[in-house]
Amino acid sequence: MFKLIIFDFDGPILDSLKRSKNSVLQGRKLLIKKGVPLKRVRITKETFIKYWGYPGYRTSELMFPDLTKEELRVITDCWVRNELKRKIPLVRGTLKTLRYLRKRKKVIALLTARFRNLSFHFKNYPLENLFDIIQSWRPSVRQSEIERVHNNHIFCNYHKPNPNVLNPILKWAARKGISKKEMILIDDTLVGLETARRTKIAFLGVCTGPIDSKNKWKRYGNLNGKYVINSIAELPKWLEKCAGT
Numbered sequence: 001m002f003k004l005i006i007f008d009f010d011g012p013i014l015d016s017l018k019r020s021k022n023s024v025l026q027g028r029k030l031l032i033k034k035g036v037p038l039k040r041v042r043i044t045k046e047t048f049i050k051y052w053g054y055p056g057y058r059t060s061e062l063m064f065p066d067l068t069k070e071e072l073r074v075i076t077d078c079w080v081r082n083e084l085k086r087k088i089p090l091v092r093g094t095l096k097t098l099r100y101l102r103k104r105k106k107v108i109a110l111l112t113a114r115f116r117n118l119s120f121h122f123k124n125y126p127l128e129n130l131f132d133i134i135q136s137w138r139p140s141v142r143q144s145e146i147e148r149v150h151n152n153h154i155f156c157n158y159h160k161p162n163p164n165v166l167n168p169i170l171k172w173a174a175r176k177g178i179s180k181k182e183m184i185l186i187d188d189t190l191v192g193l194e195t196a197r198r199t200k201i202a203f204l205g206v207c208t209g210p211i212d213s214k215n216k217w218k219r220y221g222n223l224n225g226k227y228v229i230n231s232i233a234e235l236p237k238w239l240e241k242c243a244g245t
Contacts, residue, residue: 002202002239004173004183005101006166008053009112011188011209012232014121015091016083021048023082024063027075031067034074040066048210049220053189055113055137055159056080083117087124091208093233098130100236107178109169111185113137113159115146122149135169160191163198170199186232193221204238206231 010016028041041064051062060067060075067075101108110131112118115138122128128150138146138155146155154172158165173183184202185192188209196203205217205228214225229238 002106002182002184004107004109004178005235006109006111006169006183006185006201007232008185008187008189008192009110009114009118011053011091012186012206013091013094013110013127015089015208017052017188017209019082019088020079023079024060024075026082027078028064030074030078031071036067036071040064049216050190052210053113053160053187053191055139058159080117084120088121090125091231091233093231095126095130097232097235098127102130107132107173107176110134111160111166111169115139115155118147118149133169133172137165160189161194161198163195165195166199166201186235190221193223203227204229204235208232 007013010020025043028043031041032038043063047063051059053059054062056079057072057076060072060079064072064075098108108131110133112135115136118134118136131150133152133154134150135154135156136146137159138157154168156165156168158167170180173179180199180201184204185196185199186204186206187193187196188206188211190211193203193205203223205211205221205223207213207217207228208231211217211220214228217223217228218225226242229235
């Protein structure tokens with residue numbers, strides 16, 4: 001039985017893929033207008049599948065390895081600017097699912113590489129009281145740039161897929177008597193899947209990100225369809241059926 005449910009934020013909870021993807025494509029168009037050769041900004045559907053899930057700038061580096069730092073900044077600036085234009089919707093069924101887990105006395109964690117703009121999204125939805133702990137990435141930036149949105153908000157110098165990224169949550173869970181066998185990570189990316197495998201905890205893939213079908217999860221992640229759901233709206237039934245809760 002799973003006691004601790006760990007959610008990635010973008011994809012499983014925040015339906016941000018469309019806007020983020022459009023921002024990347026918008027930045028790419030700007031670079032082309034500035035004279036950057038097409039071969040240096042070549043992109044495919046597989047590019048998003050393979051590299052989505054890292055922090056924004058690192059994602060851009062992996063997607064466009066031939067761009068300079070200044071050129072990559074064009075893409076990330078579009079990303080940040082477009083995100084703050086208006087609120088991004090939650091994945092349908094998110095609040096209902098989180099409240100269901102609350103009623104079932106599950107421990108709920110949020111694991112995200114975001115360190116900015118979390119408050120922008122949290123102010124739009126009643127999320128804070130639905131998590132027991134939130135863990136964010138702490139990059140090398142000024143302390144004033146790090147946002148806290150929760151009374152139990154911790155930070156880590158590592159990000160997915162480094163297995164050390166889960167150490168703060170694992171230590172916190174251990175103090176509550178929760179073992180690795182009693183926790184599961186819910187994510188929409190191959191980066192999340194790799195993290196779970198390296199950390200040796202259970203994984204459940206959702207199709208509300210770049211990998212939008214069970215077939216793609218099997219093809220790109222070699223993930224058994226039993227461990228894939230269309231969205232977290234299906235999580236309560238999945239837990240009842242597959243986890244014996």
